[in-house]
Amino acid sequence: MGMWIGRNRKARVTYGFDEIALVPGRVTINPNEVDITFRLSRNGAEPFALKIPILASAMDGVVDVHFAIAMSQLGGLAVLNLEGVQTRYKNPQEVLQKIVEADRSDITALLQRIYQEPVQEDLIAARVRQIKDSGALVAVSSIPQRAAEFGRIAQEAGADVFVVQSTVSTVRHISSEYKSLDLEKFCREMRIPVIVGNTVGFDVTFEIMECGPAAVLIGVGPGAACTSRGVLGLGVPQVTATVDCAAARDAYFKKTSRYVPIITDGGMSRGGDVCKALACGADAVMVGSAFAKAQEAPGCGYHWGMATPHANLPRGTRIKVGTTGSLKQILFGPAEVDDGSQNLIGAITTCMGNVGARNIAEFQQTEIIIAPSIKTEGKLFQTVQSVGMGTS
Numbered sequence: 001m002g003m004w005i006g007r008n009r010k011a012r013v014t015y016g017f018d019e020i021a022l023v024p025g026r027v028t029i030n031p032n033e034v035d036i037t038f039r040l041s042r043n044g045a046e047p048f049a050l051k052i053p054i055l056a057s058a059m060d061g062v063v064d065v066h067f068a069i070a071m072s073q074l075g076g077l078a079v080l081n082l083e084g085v086q087t088r089y090k091n092p093q094e095v096l097q098k099i100v101e102a103d104r105s106d107i108t109a110l111l112q113r114i115y116q117e118p119v120q121e122d123l124i125a126a127r128v129r130q131i132k133d134s135g136a137l138v139a140v141s142s143i144p145q146r147a148a149e150f151g152r153i154a155q156e157a158g159a160d161v162f163v164v165q166s167t168v169s170t171v172r173h174i175s176s177e178y179k180s181l182d183l184e185k186f187c188r189e190m191r192i193p194v195i196v197g198n199t200v201g202f203d204v205t206f207e208i209m210e211c212g213p214a215a216v217l218i219g220v221g222p223g224a225a226c227t228s229r230g231v232l233g234l235g236v237p238q239v240t241a242t243v244d245c246a247a248a249r250d251a252y253f254k255k256t257s258r259y260v261p262i263i264t265d266g267g268m269s270r271g272g273d274v275c276k277a278l279a280c281g282a283d284a285v286m287v288g289s290a291f292a293k294a295q296e297a298p299g300c301g302y303h304w305g306m307a308t309p310h311a312n313l314p315r316g317t318r319i320k321v322g323t324t325g326s327l328k329q330i331l332f333g334p335a336e337v338d339d340g341s342q343n344l345i346g347a348i349t350t351c352m353g354n355v356g357a358r359n360i361a362e363f364q365q366t367e368i369i370i371a372p373s374i375k376t377e378g379k380l381f382q383t384v385q386s387v388g389m390g391t392s
Contacts, residue, residue: 016222016237017273020280021374023367025356031349035359038284040161040193040214040261048137048160048193051075052331052345053284053360054274055263056291058141058163059225059306060084061099061299061318063291064092065130070296070327072136079139079163079286080127081306082150087124088117092298099318100300107318108308115309119146121153128157139195141165144173144181155192161214163195167228167307167315168220170199171207187212198265200241205248205262215261217286218245222267224289225305228315238267239280246281246364270340271347278348279355279366289319290341294327338388 002010038053056063056071056078063071063078064086071078085092095114102110124140131138141163142150151162164181173180187194197217199205208216221228221235229235236244242264253259261283268274269289277285292303301323305316324330324337333343340347357363375389382390 012240014237014240015370016239017267017276018375019237019370019372020239020276020368021371022276022279022351022355023369024354025366027356029353029356029358031346031353034349034352034357036345036348036352038261038360040195041259042193042214043191048077050077050284053278053282053348054331054344055079055139055284055286057223057265057286057288058084058165059288059292059299059303060086060096061225061292061303062288062297064298065127067291067294067296067298067327068131068138069134069136071291072131072134074328074331076331077137077139077161078291079141079161080131082124082140082142082154083115083119083146084306085114086127087119088115090120090123096298096300099304100302102318104318107304108314111304111309111318112311112314116311119150124150124153125157128154128159132158137161139163144169144183145178147181147186151186151190151194155190159192161193161195162190163197163217165195165197165217165306167198167232168234169197169208169217170204171211183208183213184211195263197263199245200236202244202248202251205245206252209248209252209258209260213260215263215283216245216249217263217265218242218282219265219267222265223305223316224266224269224321225303225308225316225319226266227305227317228307231313231315238264238277242277242280242282249281271344271351272340274344275348275351276368278360278363279351279368281364283360287344289321290330290344291327292321293324293341294330295323295325296327297323339391340389 002012005011038050039047052075058079058081068078138159139161193214195215196213264277264282265286304318308316335342382388
């Protein structure tokens with residue numbers, strides 16, 4: 001498996017969303033009659049059943065209290081970053097405005113200063129309660145080093161889901177400078193579902209699943225505002241990463257009879273990308289930049305990665321995505337743009353109907369072809385005029 005890249009060294013060929021296409025099915029289904037429910041298991045209780053298989057990523061330009069409430073009301077789940085401006089500042093709007101108005105040449109240094117302010121434990125509890133009091137599902141995240149501390153606070157305040165998220169997650173993290181998170185112990189002791197990420201490989205995904213998480217996040221560096229692939233050289237294109245990790249999920253299920261969903265995280269800004277992720281084996285997707293365009297997003301049309309303010313090695317940037325419509329419009333339409341960035345749910349259900357999939361499990365069996373010309377074939381006028389599929 002793989003191709004020679006030099007003497008005694010081979011490399012695998014991998015694929016991203018722009019290099020594949022989904023093959024229409026022999027049977028088609030009314031899109032209004034497909035089931036796109038995403039279920040997240042809970043210990044000793046019925047699983048959370050989300051009406052839509054989309055999560056909003058824990059980015060400060062995407063998710064705040066109001067966005068999380070709106071997302072939950074629309075059937076999805078938004079993750080609040082417990083190490084972002086929402087828990088560092090009592091009035092985060094003032095800080096967000098500074099980020100939005102900063103010159104491009106000054107933004108990284110500004111973000112580094114802003115994120116040096118310590119996280120306030122009372123604000124963690126306060127933000128959780130604000131979301132919870134609205135009747136919405138509450139999902140929050142932190143890096144592994146703070147998970148034990150912040151997980152306890154968030155859980156006691158009423159959080160429903162906790163996400164342990166880092167650039168690369170493994171079970172066997174080695175460090176002599178600090179104590180590594182015992183992932184198995186953490187998942188066992190938390191009374192709420194724990195989602196763990198991020199990963200891109202079969203073996204590490206299988207090992208993480210053995211620790212008992214409710215789901216695993218897939219993707220290293222594909223996000224629109226992330227620069228990890230350039231700064232670190234790390235990453236696997238999302239199609240291959242999703243397929244490999246789906247194989248780990250299926251192998252783990254065959255061994256244990258416990259199904260652990262995988263959530264493809266990042267690299268999707270349009271409906272077609274989301275459809276391809278699900279068809280490649282994802283049970284749900286996590287999206288950031290598409291939601292940064294929502295009127296409800298706190299970034300006011302700007303988006304920046306979680307590692308952008310890193311004090312020593314920033315691995316993200318601030319990008320302008322603009323504000324194109326409401327969150328409801330981005331999820332359910334009606335679409336007023338021609339690039340596929342609105343009505344994501346309509347794209348999923350229509351695609352499922354065209355491949356003949358009644359649910360996500362059947363969608364994951366869709367025939368996939370390698371088709372690097374799929375976005376350009378016959379699209380000369382769109383490309384020249386920068387409309388439709390020619391805008392990327």
